[in-house]
Amino acid sequence: MPSDLASHSDHHSSRSGPATVALVGAEFGWGSSGKLSAVLSALRDRPTPPLRFVGLASGLGRPLLAEHAVAAWHDLPADPGRLAPAVEEFVRSQGVRAALVVLDGAAATALLAAGVPTVFVDSLPFLWSEGDRAALPLDATVYCAQKSVELPPECLDVLADARALRWVEAVIAGPRGPDPATGHRRAGPRRPYRRALVSLGGLRAPTLGDPGHYPRLVVPAALEALAAHGVEEVHIAGNLPAELAGRLVDESVAPPRTTTGPLGHGAFLERLADSDVLLTSPGLTTLLEAGGLRVPTVCLPPQNLSQIFNGRYHGQALGAPLRVLWPKDVLVEEEALALRSEGEDHALELIYDSIGRAALGDDRPAVRHALRDGVLEALRRSTAVDDWGALTTAVGTGGAVQVADALLGVLAAPDRPV
Numbered sequence: 511m512p513s514d515l516a517s518h519s520d521h522h523s524s525r526s527g528p529a530t531v532a533l534v535g536a537e538f539g540w541g542s543s544g545k546l547s548a549v550l551s552a553l554r555d556r557p558t559p560p561l562r563f564v565g566l567a568s569g570l571g572r573p574l575l576a577e578h579a580v581a582a583w584h585d586l587p588a589d590p591g592r593l594a595p596a597v598e599e600f601v602r603s604q605g606v607r608a609a610l611v612v613l614d615g616a617a618a619t620a621l622l623a624a625g626v627p628t629v630f631v632d633s634l635p636f637l638w639s640e641g642d643r644a645a646l647p648l649d650a651t652v653y654c655a656q657k658s659v660e661l662p663p664e665c666l667d668v669l670a671d672a673r674a675l676r677w678v679e680a681v682i683a684g685p686r687g688p689d690p691a692t693g694h695r696r697a698g699p700r701r702p703y704r705r706a707l708v709s710l711g712g713l714r715a716p717t718l719g720d721p722g723h724y725p726r727l728v729v730p731a732a733l734e735a736l737a738a739h740g741v742e743e744v745h746i747a748g749n750l751p752a753e754l755a756g757r758l759v760d761e762s763v764a765p766p767r768t769t770t771g772p773l774g775h776g777a778f779l780e781r782l783a784d785s786d787v788l789l790t791s792p793g794l795t796t797l798l799e800a801g802g803l804r805v806p807t808v809c810l811p812p813q814n815l816s817q818i819f820n821g822r823y824h825g826q827a828l829g830a831p832l833r834v835l836w837p838k839d840v841l842v843e844e845e846a847l848a849l850r851s852e853g854e855d856h857a858l859e860l861i862y863d864s865i866g867r868a869a870l871g872d873d874r875p876a877v878r879h880a881l882r883d884g885v886l887e888a889l890r891r892s893t894a895v896d897d898w899g900a901l902t903t904a905v906g907t908g909g910a911v912q913v914a915d916a917l918l919g920v921l922a923a924p925d926r927p928v
Contacts, residue, residue: 528560529607529921532600532621533580534567536613539813540712540749541795543574545612545631547775548683548910549917550578556911558918564604566597567617574775590616598624608920610913611647618647627651627920631681631913632669633794634816639664641853648672652916656681656794657905659823664851679906680798681913683779703806703889706741706765707781708732709790710748715814717855718862722754723869724791724813729755730762731881732789732810738882739889741787743767747778779803787892789885792821792833801902806895808888809833811841811881813865815850815857818843827901830891834884837877840868 533550535542553561565572565583572583582604586596597620600606609628611618618630630650636658638646646668647653653672657679669675708729713721729746736744744765746755755770773781782788783803790796792809797820800807809821811834821833835843841864849856868877897903 528562530562530564530605531917531921532604532606532609532611532626533563533565533575534609534611534614534617534621537567538613538712538715539793540574541633541793542612542614543572544683544775544795544799545633545681545910545913546610547575547578548681549610549631549913550575551683552910552914553917554578556914559921561921564606566600566609567614573772576774577776586617593617594620594623597621601626608917610917611650615645615647618650622647622649622651627923629654629913629916629920631678632656633681634819635669636661636665636819637816637850637854638668639851639853640668641851641856643668643671645853646672650674651920652676654678654681654909654913654916656909659827659901659904676912676916678912678916679909680802680902681909682795682798682802682902682907683775683910701786702740703736703786704740704742705784705786706736706744707785707788707790708736708744708746708748708810709778709788709793709796710746710750711791711793711796711813713749713813715858715862717858719866720869721749722751723862723866725750725754725758726869727865727874727877728791728810728881729758731878732885733759733762733764733768734882735885735889736789737763737765738886741765744769745781746770747773747781787889792817792824794820797824798902798905798907801899802907804898806892806898807832808885808892810885811836812843812861814861815846815854818846824901827904828895828898829900830895832888832892832895834881834888836864836868837880839873840864840877 533546535546563580565580567586584600601624606626609621609626611628612631618628621628628650629652630647631654633656635655648671653675655677657677710725742765759768782805788800788805788807789810791813809824812818812821825832846857846860
């Protein structure tokens with residue numbers, strides 16, 4: 511009988527060797543992999559017992575983790591009914607002692623059922639309602655919920671049932687180079703922007719149809735606004751196919767030095783630290799990392815439900831309207847939020863359909879024009895912000911170390927059969 515588990519390495523460890531830890535990140539953008547990278551960096555920077563890491567699923571985010579020593583990557587079957595036996599085989603063949611899972615509730619549940627002590631990282635606790643309860647691994651060995659500037663009561667009702675809930679600070683990588691607390695290179699926050707970074711993230715989600723719809727609307731608008739604002743150099747980062755990226759740049763009035771291409775996590779942070787301004791779809795990890803580096807940041811229109819919240823929290827913390835909204839004839843955010851009580855998937859269906867119709871419709875030039883004006887206005891408002899670290903400061907920056915501590919605590923607990 512063929513195996514459900516496809517492996518990129520058949521090496522495995524024994525009980526006498528390093529403790530094997532499974533890594534899993536949700537196939538929803540790149541935020542989960544960024545958090546895995548941050549925790550692995552925290553583990554690398556401290557004394558630990560010998561550890562061996564093996565990755566499970568996380569196909570979208572594997573390039574972001576290339577700098578880390580992951581011994582093997584294993585694919586899982588697309589059929590949810592075959593998930594549990596595939597995970598059991600993975601656990602047995604690899605001798606898995608513990609697991610670190612970011613946002614992938616199904617994988618965490620399967621690992622727990624296979625007897626693996628599992629640390630689950632929930633970076634979006636504010637998002638959940640009763641409609642999401644069944645998808646959350648509330649019985650995780652340690653359930654690490656990332657702090658937020660605001661926590662709706664419906665999410666607190668759900669998380670109250672987490673067996674081992676532990677609130678952690680922002681799970682982001684520490685700064686590389688000068689300490690941003692001393693001002694880094696941003697002593698003059700109102701200086702003209704000359705170098706910009708545009709971040710689109712992973713551009714993928716399980717139920718998303720065409721991931722090109724969002725960049726077709728947003729990239730030309732962002733480039734034209736940056737050019738009008740006097741920016742001379744911009745790099746577009748994200749999971750954007752090279753052919754589409756080139757076409758979007760060619761059809762836009764872009765800054766004179768415009769480049770495109772995905773960046774590994776370390777390279778992204780280095781580029782971010784060297785930029786005068788960031789334009790980003792409001793993924794929470796990116797917003798927190800930018801805040802840690804004190805980089806001026808404008809939120810592009812949201813790609814999904816969580817990004818509506820993220821953009822709002824960002825502006826709330828900084829005390830300025832720094833996010834670009836979709837035109838009302840494309841998406842009314844309150845309509846998406848009203849569907850949230852039925853579960854995240856219902857709201858996502860509305861958001862994805864709305865963006866897709868706008869990208870394919872005859873009014874696409876008008877939508878781009880409205881977005882360009884919105885980006886340009888946000889850039890102008892951004893020059894009045896004094897403290898670009900406000901969001902990150904509000905939730906702290908020690909989450910990667912705290913999650914690493916949780917994982918080491920699980921590994922130090924008495925042995926359990928797997």
